Amino acid sequence: MRAAAAVLAACAAAAPSAAQSYPVSERGAVSQHVAFTTFTVTYGRPSARGRTLFGDLVPWDEVWHPGADSASRLVIDHDIQMEGQPVAAGEYSLWLIPRAHAPWTLILSHAAHAFHKPYPGASKDAYRIEVPADSLSFVETLEIGFPMVARDEAVLRIHWGATAVSVRIKAPYQP
Numbered sequence: 001m002r003a004a005a006a007v008l009a010a011c012a013a014a015a016p017s018a019a020q021s022y023p024v025s026e027r028g029a030v031s032q033h034v035a036f037t038t039f040t041v042t043y044g045r046p047s048a049r050g051r052t053l054f055g056d057l058v059p060w061d062e063v064w065h066p067g068a069d070s071a072s073r074l075v076i077d078h079d080i081q082m083e084g085q086p087v088a089a090g091e092y093s094l095w096l097i098p099r100a101h102a103p104w105t106l107i108l109s110h111a112a113h114a115f116h117k118p119y120p121g122a123s124k125d126a127y128r129i130e131v132p133a134d135s136l137s138f139v140e141t142l143e144i145g146f147p148m149v150a151r152d153e154a155v156l157r158i159h160w161g162a163t164a165v166s167v168r169i170k171a172p173y174q175p
Contacts, residue, residue: 025068035152037078037171044068053161065116078173103130
């Protein structure tokens with residue numbers, strides 16, 4: 001009898017309470033092999049929910065974390081190039097500076113395990129890379145992925161609403 005009561009008590013304690021609810025933004029992850037290099041991105045996936053995204057929810061010309069909750073994290077296991085700029089293997093948080101009429105700035109920060117606010121600061125920046133923003137078809141929920149992979153090249157895309165930034169990657173490592 002005591003064992004059955006203990007099992008029932010444990011099950012009741014493990015069940016979610018009525019006060020808990022689903023997270024507003026789910027977590028997502030994508031991993032991609034490019035030649036002999038592995039890229040892994042973990043990020044929060046906010047939804048637009050009818051909001052005006054860029055220029056309103058996300059102000060122009062200010063550092064923004066593409067995601068929700070914990071800062072989006074990129075892990076690369078070998079040295080690469082992004083937009084022709086050398087980037088060392090490592091773990092980084094991702095940040096962007098969106099601009100209305102100019103290229104955006106992608107920031108890779110050494111503060112890999114940061115929360116999405118506040119921005120860790122320029123002193124923690126590892127790289128700043130200028131990237132063009134494009135208008136694409138609308139996506140409700142933020143997507144980070146690799147829409148093009150060919151041999152030792154790929155494109156990393158961050159896409160939310162009708163706006164996307166695409167970063168050209170070269171992964172030259174050979175074992």
